[in-house]
Amino acid sequence: MTAPTEEVPVPASVERLAAGGRVTPVWVNERGGVTFRVDDCDNDGDDDGARYVKWNPASTGLSLAGEAVRLRWAARWTPVPRVLDHRRDDDGAELLVTAALDGLSAVDPRWLREPATAARSLGEGLRALHDALPVAGCPFDWGIDERLTHLDPEADTDVRAALADRPDVDHLVVCHADACAPNTLLDADGRWTAHVDLGRLGVADPWADLAVCAMSTGWNYGPGYEHLVYEGYGVEPDAARIAYYQLLWDNT
Template sequence: MEIAAVPTGPVPVPGIVEHLAGGDSITPVWRNTLGGLTFRLSSGASGRFVKWMPTGTPRVDAEVARLGWAGSFARVPRVVDSGDDSTGSWMLTAALPGDSAVDARFVSNDAASRVAARAIGAGLRELHDRLPVQECPYSWSATSRIARARAAGLDLPVALDAAPPVDRLVVCHGDACAPNTLIADDGSFAGHVDLGSLGVADRWADLAVAMWSLEWNYDGGERLESELLDAYGVARDETRIRYYRALWAAT
């Protein structure tokens, strides 16, 4: 399996991306573990992003639908167009301001990493506070995730069936790893991307993974975890952190 990262070598540009770019410049910005690619299309100061998923990997449709729903409430990309061809599925979004929380300037030193951890915490607080649970058509509950994983043939430990009682039901991001938070020039939270799994769940389903991803993306993970929780405004909950990390790892 590939590692999700900013591509370093040359990246083959799918035909549809060339087509959508028109005369704009094309910069590869991300390759995910499934071989999906994201490109920035730029012309002067204005920017657009194309996310392309090869045939045989999950289509972008789930994310297009969720962005359409969440866009009325939260800072997420506006979908300009989407579609598919024989090579894969794609969506074109308007650029949000800001850089990914794993941009070089946030991983380069401890002070910058702290700023990033706080922006991730503040961003999750904003998302969880703004998205209306009652109106959300999507679930990301532990039960639904476990059922989906077992239906797909995964052998999940029975211990996962005993989810801790819900602390607070919110609309979760669904993939709150650090690269999916965008940060403005002044260090404040600017927006979220990658919402294909958004749905109603306990807030710790997001928090546990967001905190965990600090270890994967920065030095000094433990200290950064408390920055994230402080900016979110909640005290550590070991039981739920442990459970939602185990569920993440298993699914």
């Protein structure tokens, strides 16, 4: 996902849901989905009363229904957005409405100016998430077998061979499954406060999250901050597992 760099049309279903409130596009994804912030007319700019609306056209193939179920499940143990509504419009597009949370994304300009603080907090937040969510009874899977069912059909022979040589599972946790930097929120002091975008949350090796979280610091902050994610999490880097799960991420 990226912040929009040009004007984004607001779908009629989002306008109706906003009921006259201010609608601001905040994220767009590579499949045409958009996340909007909706502030009620009497909202003074604070998060109280603000909502986020994820809108995915029918063509994306992404399930916001699955995300709604995962958010409701995870909310019993860890700070995640509260689901307010989930619906489809007449064109088949899905809308997921959640209450706003306190905190700024770890890629807000505030934290792009302090990447070391943000990177360490990404690791701390990820460790807290993994420690909080119970593997026993978790109904969602994000393990290697499940993910390989979504392998890029254009992946070459070398990639397929490398992914077939899977590492042993270190241990199992409930993974975020999109632990990139934008999906952790930080407070004014740089401490993690919550996680968002849990549409693929499921049981897997923690290195599946760690490898991607560390890799995302390069995309968002530049080189040299990966080690702070591992330090914040409290683990020494495992080069083989990191390489495997980064390759898996790039090809599924």
